[in-house]
Amino acid sequence: MLDIPLLVRVHLDALMAAQIDMGVCDAIQQNRPVGKPTAMSAPHLPKVAGIDPAVPPPAHTSAPLSTSAPVPPTGPGAVIQDRLAGWVSDLTTLHELTERLSRTCVLDDALNELLRAGAALVGARRGLVVLEPADGLGPAVTTGLGLAHADLGHIETVPRSATPYGRILDGLPDADGGSDLVGEAGSGGSGPDPRHREVAARLGYAASYALPLTTDTGDRMGAVVWLYDEPAEPPERRRHLVGLYLRQAAEQVARLVELDRAHTRLATVTEELLPSRLPRVARVQLAARHRTGPRGGGDWYDALPLPEGALGLAVGSVTGSGPSAVAAMGRLRASLRAYAVMEGEDPVAVLSDLELLLRLTEPARSATALFAYCEPARGKIVLAGAGHAPPLIVGERRTEYVETSLSAPLGMLACWEAPSVEIQPAAGETVLLYTDGLLHRTGDPMDRAFARLHAAAASVPRAARDDPGAIADHVLRTVLPDGLDVAGGDEDVVLLAARFA
Structure with a gap:
């Protein structure tokens, strides 16, 4: 039996393992040492964002105790092992970076x-x-x-x-x-x-x-x-x-x-299905803010002039996400516009017709909606909601939610009906209509989200209360400090502000 030194056996084992596991036989043959073998270089340090970091020499405060330190072994095995270690280090770095x-x-x-x-x-x-x-x-x-x-x-x-x-x-x-x-x-x-x-x-x-x-x-x-x-x-x-x-x-x-x-x-299609501009109606200033989530949702808003100087305001949300939800949102919004023109002075009738259409054409889908019939000349708003969050009135003397009756979303019951609510905003007050995506984006429970929205509306600076766009921007910045583009914000956000003169 041959007596093989232990050091040589270690090098041969490393070489065989590298050949089997890494498939570098050709590379070893190509890079075989020529001439006098060199000493094994310093070991490679673990790397994350680079290769071959400089290894600083040790800082000696006094002369070495002995000059006869053992010299690292030299030979073909040492050179090959060093190169294999370098390849493994490079592959580790590449794996971590990718x-x-x-x-x-x-x-x-x-x-x-x-x-x-x-x-x-x-x-x-x-x-x-x-x-x-x-x-x-x-x-x-x-x-x-x-x-x-x-x-x-x-x-x-x-x-x-x-x-x-x-x-x-x-x-x-x-x-x-x-x-x-x-x-x-x-x-x-x-x-x-x-x-x-x-x-x-x-x-x-x-x-x-x-x-x-x-x-x-x-x-x-x-x-x-x-x-x-x-x-x-x-x-x-x-x-x-x-x-x-x-x-x-x-x-x-x-x-x-x-x-x-x-x-x-998807965002382009969604924006095209929403109003390209808001109408101009006497004694009312309008502003809207909308952001579609990354998966594309079904939140929408609308504002349309009606006969006799009236104004129809609507917000809503269709369940689901993606192209199908966007398409359903477009159909629902177009239908509500038609019903509002025919019988907009009765918001309950508008939502009842919309609920019947949704139940017949899309039985597997539900939606929330709120429609408000505004008469700016009389300072009067009649509104009805179907499973939707209540509007918020912002003014100099009050910041409060409109008390609406509880109602189910459209498509949830065999026959939807809920009473309407009449409010009279004072001159200079702003009515905020929004979808629940704004509340969900806060990450808080719903009661805390409503409290945060109320506090944001109450803190609108006096100088900004004459501009509905400034009010909407302040509310969004306060409720969502990280902004609408924060990663993970999957919910659509709709905020419609109507200031009455």
Whole structure:
């Protein structure tokens, strides 16, 4: 039996495991040591956002005790093991970066993460990604890392034939990236475009490294470029690693682009189904605020002039989300307009007709609605609600909810009917109609959400009470401090303000 030293056995075991698990036999053959073997390098530290971090030498306060420290073993096994450790470290870094990118749900967040991770891989501090899908359907986005908006504007002034980035994608290689040293043109007339050098001097970068953002199917999504303060180029190992990362990033970006397009189309359809402008009626000022959730909901509002100087105001919400809910919302709103023109002075009859239509045409769907018949000349409002939140009156002397009777949503009972309520807003008072999406977005229980809405309306500054739009904006800012675009805000929001003179 052969007596094999333990150290050699460890190296052979590591090599065999790497060959079996990683499939790097060809790489080992290609990178076999030539000439005198070198000593094993320092172990690689765990990395999250970069590779090959510098390992600082130990700071000695006194001379070493002995100069005969053991020398690390040298030999082919040590070199191969060191290289295998480097490959494992690179794969770990790549896995962590792609996993972090996969957790992004918004296109802008994905582009920012792509820039940060790529900058760490290629050793740059600044960069930009230009999103210009080849199909021309958009969205066209330019996002910078370490670059102000004005800096991006300067880069976008470079002619398309001068550089492969900054909304200038012509000439960028299909697969491999390219480095660009910014300096004086060569004697033969080659070199960067003069405009390119001018912008580089203004922004203070001396070199760039650009890569296309292309999916596995060959669809060009855009380009990414990183900028260096000094003439530099990432080494081959880092170029290979960032290329692998961008292949995964392009797929994630393509998915988020499709999602963004779907949200945009749905929001556009929803906005087209709502009033493009509010009517002008004597003694009434109107303002509306509406925001569709990311999944597309069925909240709506309406304001239409009626005979004899009257005004009809309506808000409502259809159950469900997505295109089907948006389509149902459009049909319901159009039907309510017709009923309001025929018998708007009786809000109960309007909602009864609407309930019958909903039960016959869409038996699996329910809806809430509130319709108000306003006579500004008489200072009178008659309203009825079907499972809807009560209006809120805001004025100098009072801020209170209108007491409406409890009623079921439309489509919930065999025959809907509820009594109407008459109110008389004073001159200068504003009536707020809203959907329950505003309350749900607070994240509070309904009683606390109503209290928050009441407190927001009561705190409207005196200077803003003459403008219904300012009142609506103040209420939204107070009730939803994080804004309407906060992540996770799935509910639609509708707020309709009518100020009576």
